[in-house]
Amino acid sequence: MILDEVKKTYVKDLLRHGKRADGRGLLDYRDIKIEKGVLPNAEGSAMVTLGGTKVVAGVKFDLAVPFKDRPEEGIFMVNAEFTPGAHPEFEAGPPGENSIELARVVDRGIRSAEVVDVKKLFIEEGKVYGLFVDLYILDHLGNLTDAASMAAMAALLDSKVPKYEKEQLSRDKYTGPLEVSKRVVTCTFEKIDGKLVLDPTVEEEIASDGRVTLASAEGGLIVAGQKSGRAGFSREEMMQLIDLSLEKGRELAEKL
Amino acid sequence: MGGKTDKKLIENGKRWDGRGIKDMRPLKIEAGVLKQANGSALVEWGRNKVLASVYGPREVFPRHMMDPTKGIIKFRYSMAPFSNIDEHSRSGPNRRAQEISKVSRHVFENVVFLEQFPKTMINISCEVLQSDGGTRVAAIIAASVALVDAGIPCKDLVSGVSVGRVNGQLVLDVDKYEDNFGESDIPIVISTRTGEVLLFQADGMLTKEELETAFEWAYEGAAKVREIQEAALRKRYSEAPARD
Numbered sequence: 222m223i224l225d226e227v228k229k230t231y232v233k234d235l236l237r238h239g240k241r242a243d244g245r246g247l248l249d250y251r252d253i254k255i256e257k258g259v260l261p262n263a264e265g266s267a268m269v270t271l272g273g274t275k276v277v278a279g280v281k282f283d284l285a286v287p288f289k290d291r292p293e294e295g296i297f298m299v300n301a302e303f304t305p306g307a308h309p310e311f312e313a314g315p316p317g318e319n320s321i322e323l324a325r326v327v328d329r330g331i332r333s334a335e336v337v338d339v340k341k342l343f344i345e346e347g348k349v350y351g352l353f354v355d356l357y358i359l360d361h362l363g364n365l366t367d368a369a370s371m372a373a374m375a376a377l378l379d380s381k382v383p384k385y386e387k388e389q390l391s392r393d394k395y396t397g398p399l400e401v402s403k404r405v406v407t408c409t410f411e412k413i414d415g416k417l418v419l420d421p422t423v424e425e426e427i428a429s430d431g432r433v434t435l436a437s438a439e440g441g442l443i444v445a446g447q448k449s450g451r452a453g454f455s456r457e458e459m460m461q462l463i464d465l466s467l468e469k470g471r472e473l474a475e476k477l
Numbered sequence: 478m479g480g481k482t483d484k485k486l487i488e489n490g491k492r493w494d495g496r497g498i499k500d501m502r503p504l505k506i507e508a509g510v511l512k513q514a515n516g517s518a519l520v521e522w523g524r525n526k527v528l529a530s531v532y533g534p535r536e537v538f539p540r541h542m543m544d545p546t547k548g549i550i551k552f553r554y555s556m557a558p559f560s561n562i563d564e565h566s567r568s569g570p571n572r573r574a575q576e577i578s579k580v581s582r583h584v585f586e587n588v589v590f591l592e593q594f595p596k597t598m599i600n601i602s603c604e605v606l607q608s609d610g611g612t613r614v615a616a617i618i619a620a621s622v623a624l625v626d627a628g629i630p631c632k633d634l635v636s637g638v639s640v641g642r643v644n645g646q647l648v649l650d651v652d653k654y655e656d657n658f659g660e661s662d663i664p665i666v667i668s669t670r671t672g673e674v675l676l677f678q679a680d681g682m683l684t685k686e687e688l689e690t691a692f693e694w695a696y697e698g699a700a701k702v703r704e705i706q707e708a709a710l711r712k713r714y715s716e717a718p719a720r721d
Binding site: 438459 | 573576583671672679682688
């Protein structure tokens with residue numbers, strides 16, 4: 222608690238001079254490393270390192286029963302697991318609200334942009350592919366959302382679709398790579414004492430008053446948005462963040 | 478979002494229920510509808526029916542959540558199992574409801590003077606009794622009225638509306654049918670006094686220009702919602718007998 226206050230003051234003092242503890246500009250990302258295919262048992266996987274933040278995404282396919290109102294569509298689902306080793310405040314147990322929010326924001330962007338055509342995940346009446354993206358947060362040094370969304374997208378790009386034969390999914394024969402129509406990435410901004418900062422560290426998140434995450438895709442599209450935290454944002458700020466995330470999003474998408 | 482229907486969602490500038498693209502559904506708000514709660518409000522917005530209740534400031538439970546510097550807010554948004562036109566759903570908040578509860582709580586952490594109530598909590602609970610699209614915004618505007626009804630000092634009322642896109646056209650105040658078969662849903666809640674955006678969520682494939690228009694329309698819509706919220710509170714305080 223007291224340590225948090227110290228960290229807050231430190232972050233805010235630096236920002237007053239337009240500076241960040243790691244020397245970055247306010248709208249710079251930390252170093253990004255994306256490795257695909259790190260977990261060969263999964264049908265697709267990717268490890269993303271964003272500064273010190275580490276997220277691994279695994280894609281698995283399963284046989285599933287379609288939702289009643291979407292009988293001709295496969296099932297696409299994103300889940301996030303905040304592993305207890307990733308941060309002293311993470312505890313094992315059912316997903317908390319932060320984990321649910323993160324998974325749903327990542328899911329919303331990919332789903333809205335129709336990155337995966339769920340109609341192509343149809344097998345036969347009453348039987349479809351379930352496509353499960355699980356995001357494992359391994360080390361939390363800030364900005365889990367952007368790291369996780371890159372990991373999810375990279376893992377989808379790495380995925381191959383198992384062949385359906387003899388009433389089950391083969392785990393060694395594939396129909397080919399998963400078709401991916403767009404590259405969706407998120408950009409997360411924190412508002413700290415009225416200043417907007419991209420790609421926050423964990424200390425900056427503690428100091429933050431509020432956050433906006435915007436997911437963007439090729440063609441200048443915003444495909445998902447989420448405002449979170451106590452702070453309000455003016456309309457002008459919102460439009461500025463939309464511009465910035467379209468610009469920064471293009472740079473991120475190229476790294477995938 | 479993303480379902481398919483043969484029915485035209487917009488024809489000759491009219492929506493499927495006869496509304497123009499910027500027409501909102503009829504909105505009715507009544508404050509002080511519950512006896513036990515410190516504050517309450519019922520919002521009927523089109524076919525939506527949302528009941529908000531407020532308790533507190535009161536002792537924090539569980540105690541480890543207590544903040545010695547300010548009060549905390551607990552916000553529950555929940556859809557009743559019978560609220561949907563489709564099937565019976567499980568009782569209590571699901572993942573969607575938990576996310577909505579979180580971002581809605583943030584709205585009120587902004588406007589309630591929490592520093593005045595250290596070591597206490599305020600419970601806001603919104604039960605969606607009938608849902609027809611736009612329930613999170615309906616819940617938040619109900620909660621805002623209920624907070625004032627409870628006499629809890631707030632910087633402002635919060636007001637909002639959802640903008641959507643159907644058949645490539647932006648529309649104000651999306652209903653369930655438009656949300657199911659439309660291309661986008663953008664709920665926005667603002668503080669009309671400061672003009673700050675307090676809740677913003679979006680899905681769909683939207684251009685910058687569309688988002689700009691969405692904000693413009695949401696601000697216009699929120700101003701109308703606010704008038705109705707104020708009228709409900711004025712009515713509550715002028716007619717109702719004082720509570721203990």
